[in-house]
Amino acid sequence: MNIKEIQVPSFLRRAFNGRNAIISIPYLWLLFLFLFPFIIVLKISLAQPVIAMPPYTDLLKWGESWWPTIQASLDSYLFLFSDSLYIHAYLSSLKIAIISTILTLIIGYSIAYSVARAPTRWRGILLMLVILPFWTSFLIRVYAWIGILKTEGLLNLALTTIGIIDKPLIIMNTDLAVYIGIVYSYLPFMILPLYANLEKMDMSLLEAAADLGCRPLKTFWTVTIPLSLPGILAGCFLVFIPVMGEFVIPDLLGGSQTLMIGKVLWGEFFYNRDWPVASAVAIILLAILVVPIMFYQKSQEKAIS
Amino acid sequence: MTETTTTEPWLDSNQKPYIQIVNATKKFGNFTAIDNLSLDIYKNEFFSLLGPSGCGKTTLLRMLAGFERFTEGRVLVDGEDISEIPPHLRPINMMFQSYALFPHLTVEKNIAFGLQQDKLPDNIINQRVEEMLELVELTDFAKRKPRQLSGGQSQRVALARSLAKQPKLLLLDEPLGALDKRLREQTQFELMDIQEKLEVTFVIVTHDQEEAMTVSSRIGVMDSGKLIQVATPTQIYEAPINREVADFIGDVNIFKGIYKGQDEKGTQLLSEDSKSIIYATQKVDVPVGNRIWFALRPEKLEISKKLPEVDCNILKGKIEDIGYGGSFSTYHVKLENGRQLTAIRANRERTAEHHLTWGDEVYLHWVPHSAVVLLS
Ligand SMILES: Nc1ncnc2c1ncn2[C@@H]1O[C@H](COP(=O)(O)OP(=O)(O)OP(=O)(O)O)[C@@H](O)[C@H]1O
Ligand SMILES: [Mg+2]
Numbered sequence: 001m002n003i004k005e006i007q008v009p010s011f012l013r014r015a016f017n018g019r020n021a022i023i024s025i026p027y028l029w030l031l032f033l034f035l036f037p038f039i040i041v042l043k044i045s046l047a048q049p050v051i052a053m054p055p056y057t058d059l060l061k062w063g064e065s066w067w068p069t070i071q072a073s074l075d076s077y078l079f080l081f082s083d084s085l086y087i088h089a090y091l092s093s094l095k096i097a098i099i100s101t102i103l104t105l106i107i108g109y110s111i112a113y114s115v116a117r118a119p120t121r122w123r124g125i126l127l128m129l130v131i132l133p134f135w136t137s138f139l140i141r142v143y144a145w146i147g148i149l150k151t152e153g154l155l156n157l158a159l160t161t162i163g164i165i166d167k168p169l170i171i172m173n174t175d176l177a178v179y180i181g182i183v184y185s186y187l188p189f190m191i192l193p194l195y196a197n198l199e200k201m202d203m204s205l206l207e208a209a210a211d212l213g214c215r216p217l218k219t220f221w222t223v224t225i226p227l228s229l230p231g232i233l234a235g236c237f238l239v240f241i242p243v244m245g246e247f248v249i250p251d252l253l254g255g256s257q258t259l260m261i262g263k264v265l266w267g268e269f270f271y272n273r274d275w276p277v278a279s280a281v282a283i284i285l286l287a288i289l290v291v292p293i294m295f296y297q298k299s300q301e302k303a304i305s
Numbered sequence: 306m307t308e309t310t311t312t313e314p315w316l317d318s319n320q321k322p323y324i325q326i327v328n329a330t331k332k333f334g335n336f337t338a339i340d341n342l343s344l345d346i347y348k349n350e351f352f353s354l355l356g357p358s359g360c361g362k363t364t365l366l367r368m369l370a371g372f373e374r375f376t377e378g379r380v381l382v383d384g385e386d387i388s389e390i391p392p393h394l395r396p397i398n399m400m401f402q403s404y405a406l407f408p409h410l411t412v413e414k415n416i417a418f419g420l421q422q423d424k425l426p427d428n429i430i431n432q433r434v435e436e437m438l439e440l441v442e443l444t445d446f447a448k449r450k451p452r453q454l455s456g457g458q459s460q461r462v463a464l465a466r467s468l469a470k471q472p473k474l475l476l477l478d479e480p481l482g483a484l485d486k487r488l489r490e491q492t493q494f495e496l497m498d499i500q501e502k503l504e505v506t507f508v509i510v511t512h513d514q515e516e517a518m519t520v521s522s523r524i525g526v527m528d529s530g531k532l533i534q535v536a537t538p539t540q541i542y543e544a545p546i547n548r549e550v551a552d553f554i555g556d557v558n559i560f561k562g563i564y565k566g567q568d569e570k571g572t573q574l575l576s577e578d579s580k581s582i583i584y585a586t587q588k589v590d591v592p593v594g595n596r597i598w599f600a601l602r603p604e605k606l607e608i609s610k611k612l613p614e615v616d617c618n619i620l621k622g623k624i625e626d627i628g629y630g631g632s633f634s635t636y637h638v639k640l641e642n643g644r645q646l647t648a649i650r651a652n653r654e655r656t657a658e659h660h661l662t663w664g665d666e667v668y669l670h671w672v673p674h675s676a677v678v679l680l681s
Binding site for chain 1: 371398401405408409419422467
């Protein structure tokens with residue numbers, strides 16, 4: 001009867017209660033699926049390329065002594081800044097990401113707005129149609145665009161048949177094709193957060209604005225847009241961040257002059273087999289993206305407080 | 306009141322109504338929310354709409370403000386048909402039952418919103434906003450966002466916002482419901498003040514009949530999308546046209562019975578609540594033997610332990626329950642047939658020698674003049 005109670009130290013008991021266990025799941029997720037891979041990439045970016053397997057030097061060199069010596073070099077990073085190709089690729093990616101985010105926002109907002117204002121029984125179906133393309137592989141959908149946009153493709157065929165143009169348009173392998181591909185592929189990521197926001201908007205606010213003498217168009221700018229700002233931000237980041245690193249669309253639809261950092265990254269890994277430079281490209285890309293992410297975090301915090 | 310208007314313009318056939326609602330009907334699908342309703346409201350009136358929840362008060366206001374289209378009928382303001390004018394062009398402001406404050410704007414920006422639409426100069430806007438903030442006692446909260454306010458504070462912001470534009474017609478949907486008693490009474494008087502100063506016509510929806518009594522020039526009692534009675538507070542209280550109105554406005558004792566004719570004491574009613582005939586002075590024009598009702602306000606029912614020295618309208622009962630209300634007490638008296646009546650007596654003496662307590666055998670009595678005869 002007199003079993004001695006096992007004394008668990010209080011800090012351990014606190015660390016392993018149910019609440020902490022649940023909270024720790026996302027942290028563990030981040031640790032294993034984000035932080036570890038990131039550290040590995042960072043480590044490779046500080047190494048030197050060699051012709052070996054794996055194709056880079058070890059960061060830690062075990063010599064005669066007990067302690068390993070660290071062999072880190074910033075050569076890969078210096079290389080990135082010495083060759084203007086990389087800076088151009090970053091800037092070009094930034095430009096393409098910004099322009100396509102804006103295009104996606106304009107198109108996505110009008111779609112989200114009309115779905116949110118449609119009769120309730122229609123909304124589910126309309127939303128379904130927005131998500132429907134996801135049922136087909138992304139790659140196949142991009143390939144389909146080649147069939148539409150190429151010189152003897154569906155679009156040119158249709159336009160020449162109707163007689164709007166007599167020479168086929170050159171769209172394939174230009175930046176325009178890349179924009180079309182990106183806007184098309186990322187539209188659902190813009191529409192969904194915008195729809196979620198617009199759908200729960202209190203319609204009596206629009207009535208109140210009208211009641212106070214505000215014209216409908218002005219109400220849209222002074223009430224609807226500010227209130228949907230969280231949705232706009234979420235949608236823009238969901239589009240901007242992946243587009244920055246986009247590789248497939250510029251590779252398939254863009255021309256040789258379409259420069260995007262994702263394509264460069266791919267080239268470094270698979271054609272040059274220069275893993276350290278490729279890793280450095282990735283790390284710098286991440287550093288560039290951290291700025292808008294922090295911006296987004298700030299705005300979210302402000303919205304909550 | 307100005308010299309051009311009488312105090313009771315609705316009695317003067319020369320007066321033109323400011324707002325005319327003509328045969329208004331509003332249907333939501335098959336459901337009729339407003340049923341062929343006609344109403345004239347005069348300039349500078351303080352018109353209250355009263356009625357049970359869901360009777361169509363908000364719908365009627367929304368039709369006036371332009372948010373609900375008329376299924377049938379129309380509304381004229383100052384003789385002009387505005388039924389087809391969109392809400393942002395109507396010279397009407399409305400305070401929403403749900404407040405509808407802009408969550409992304411501070412209190413002062415909310416109040417300034419309507420003024421900014423009129424493109425007024427900044428200094429005038431600021432001054433007006435300050436006045437409004439003072440009026441609703443929210444000067445210290447000017448920089449807050451709506452979600453940082455309590456319910457009552459939000460309500461005051463909504464009120465200030467609708468008042469800021471000083472419209473000719475102001476629609477208030479339960480404007481004071483969430484305020485405490487002191488602030489409510491204060492704001493009621495402020496509203497009446499504003500109305501006289503700015504010559505605003507008010508249409509106000511309220512659940513609080515005391516409030517309706519205090520502030521209104523006239524009250525419209527609604528039920529199921531129809532107006533049952535439109536009259537001054539005194540008329541509504543003292544001469545309700547049917548049991549529904551009588552019951553809805555204040556407490557009332559109703560005696561059901563058979564009309565037995567008239568004599569020198571008035572209308573005779575044979576009721577199962579009384580062994581002898583009871584009387585009301587008011588005359589009626591229905592055949593003898595019809596079912597009619599007497600309505601009697603609790604304060605008109607006198608209560609005493611001694612047998613009153615009168616020859617009619619005496620009922621005997623036993624005190625069931627006493628509610629002490631400070632200046633008055635409410636007595637629930639059970640008659641011999643089990644019916645319970647309510648009487649109110651002012652607490653004039655601090656230590657009443659006619660002290661009444663639970664279980665006392667008492668007499669209830671009223672003068673025939675106090676009872677109202679109802680035909681339905
Ligand atoms: N948009 C609508 N669609 C369908 N029915 C509606 C709509 N708006 C109101 N109703 C119905 O019309 C009736 C009147 O509603 P209204 O809001 O005018 O009531 P109210 O008198 O203001 O009630 P309360 O005192 O509770 O505010 C209610 O039965 C309500 O369900
Ligand atoms: Mg209502």
